[in-house]
Amino acid sequence: MTPSRPTSGGPGSDIPPRKTAFGWNSPAVRAFAWQAVILGAVVALGAWFVWNALSALAARGIATGFGFLETPAGFDISESPIPFSPSDSYLRAYAVAVLNTVKVSVLAIVFATLLGTFVGIARLSTNWLVARCALLYVELFRNTPQLLQIVFWYVVISRLPRPRQALAPIDGVFFHNRGLNVAVPAADPLHLWMFAAFVAGCAGAWLLRRHARARGRLPRSLRTSLALVIGPPLLVWLAGGAPLAWDVPRLQGFNFRGGFVVNPEFLALMLGLSLYIAAFIAEIVRSGIQSVGRGQTEAARSLGLGRGQIYRLVVLPQALRVMVPPATNQYVSLTKNSTLGVAIGYPEIINIGNTTISQTGHTVEGIAMIMVFYLALSFAISGLMNLYNRRLGTA
Template sequence: MERPPAPRWWNDARGRALFYQAALLAGLGGLAWFLIANTLANLEARHIATGFAFLGQEAAFGIGEHLIPYSAADSYLRAFVVGLLNTLEVSALGILFCTLLGGLIGAARLSPNPLVRALAGGYVEAVRNVPLLLQLLLWYALITEGLPAPRQALALFDSVFLSNRGLKLPVPLWAGATPALCLAVAAAALAVMALAWAARRIRARSGRQLPTFRLAAALLIGLPLAAFLAAGAELPLERPRLAGFNFTGGVTLTPEFAALLFGLTVYTAAFVAEIVRGGILAVPPGQTEAALALGLSRGRVLRLVVLPQALRVVVPPLTSQYLNLTKNSTLAVAIGYPDLVSVGNTAINQTGQAVEGVAILMAVYLTLSLGLSLAMNRFNARVALRGGRP
């Protein structure tokens, strides 16, 4: 018996799908080739250099704040690294503080006290409806205009001074008991992480709850204190002192950094508060009632029963707010904080290689966003409910 002829590809759903996908990829590839070729031709016609060789050239501009040593004689690559570290610093601290502040305000939004509830609601409504850029300018103006000049600086302690140039703090020197103290702090942090892991394993196997908080506090305080005393209890400090019109020595918390960190924290915390409030309300009321019936205090009910369940609802939208905070840090250029975008703009203006500079900025922020999303997704997978096998 003769076989029927095979259907032609345009009569087959799979064949049509492959054709459409191939056509779409070809179209996108052609468009990309046209844009790249056109850009290169225009740059060549205007005698503008292309490529990333400029990263090895001398930057010839200073950066006011840097976590690693930097001078104007360093390369553009090192300048980009300095800007990236500044961005990471303010983003990491902003994420930490907005989480703490937002969680506190979110819980206050559900307080039985009407005054606390009204104050928390007023904060959320006021902060969320004012653009972040205006808030940054406000905090920066309050810090620079509302504080005295260095000669009239407020002496908070013996070696701590507050002025419109920032907060000057003493910094420990790498001598005396400082090395032993740093090693002890790192060892205590690792011990606390091991303790938390062991406590989870014990709770999962036997249901027994270890006094994790008290043990962690004892490790974080006792181990560094013992190392400090054993090393001679000597902590040499580099203290700030007034020299001319400004302070020298010590470490400075600049007005630009403080205004940016405070603005990002306050703004993002308002959104985090609503996320936390929604997560708490998503927990069935019966869970709270059952915990209260067992004799738990309201504080322990919130910490041990409600928040662990609300975390499963909170984490996904919280990831978006963390990403927004990291990307909103680019507004630092408005108040003079040398973040990655500010350094990139200076490099672009000096070299004229805007395409490469913008490509670097896009690649860095794409990497940061994807990395943060990956970390939060892994954490979300750990706290998510796992259904049993059928």
């Protein structure tokens, strides 16, 4: 508050000593006082909350702390990417919930991006019918609640015919009220090698792109990189004797066995999340493409580029700059909306958290764990976004 200034000018100076304005009503003092009062109030309120919670928990005989995570959960989870049984710990149940959340979110994001891009481009079509249909889609799905859509799809699936009368739109795909069964290539040790070849191909394509970009020869490398991504797994498959066995779902008793199984809860949540967010993605794609000036397209055309090349080399790189930040926001909000899966019984993080809380009474810890997951996710994504923006800024 009171700066330590020399009380007089140095020897030989004729500047009179300056007086600092100090009074109980000076802005600095008032600011300090206000902040102290507010901080004090917040701390006191927080302490009061904690005190109340601790005494309420003590009265109910509930120990606080995360020790309960080691104890067996005692409930089963209908859908789990990793093995889980009721004798496993709460911590493992939490891990299952996190994995389920990630699984449905990632798939829904991929689907929403594809559909949204498609609808967004259709919105800009010069074909009146196409543009109108795209607009209808966007308005319908954007202006009704996300939860209503999720619940609606869930009820639609649960009222599909029973497995015996399953709908089979194409061979090997069966829609019924227990979900969806899809025929897939039967598991084969070769698949692991094909995956390795795919990863290697991707790495090769990436290196080639870097190389081509350094030489300024990007347009031609697209076909080569596609070949690099698809070729190696195909070669491995052929070299391994081209196994063609399919794992086809078969009706056994009251349900299908085999194939790739999708639960109704997962299917409904995935559809609900992705159809809703796709409407927002479509608008982002549309405004991103519109943000690229007409002159850019015209200049590219006058250089002799084709329609596809104009989109890929001129419009898209510029539109992406505008599209990526809002699209990322939509992806984050999709992931947060996946908590609505609790309404239809999808075992995501809120669902498992709820069960844990009602079984153990560890309300604070349960909610804290849910919050920590989402906060970590949000901060990680906003950090990545900042990094991306900085790269764009220097590029």
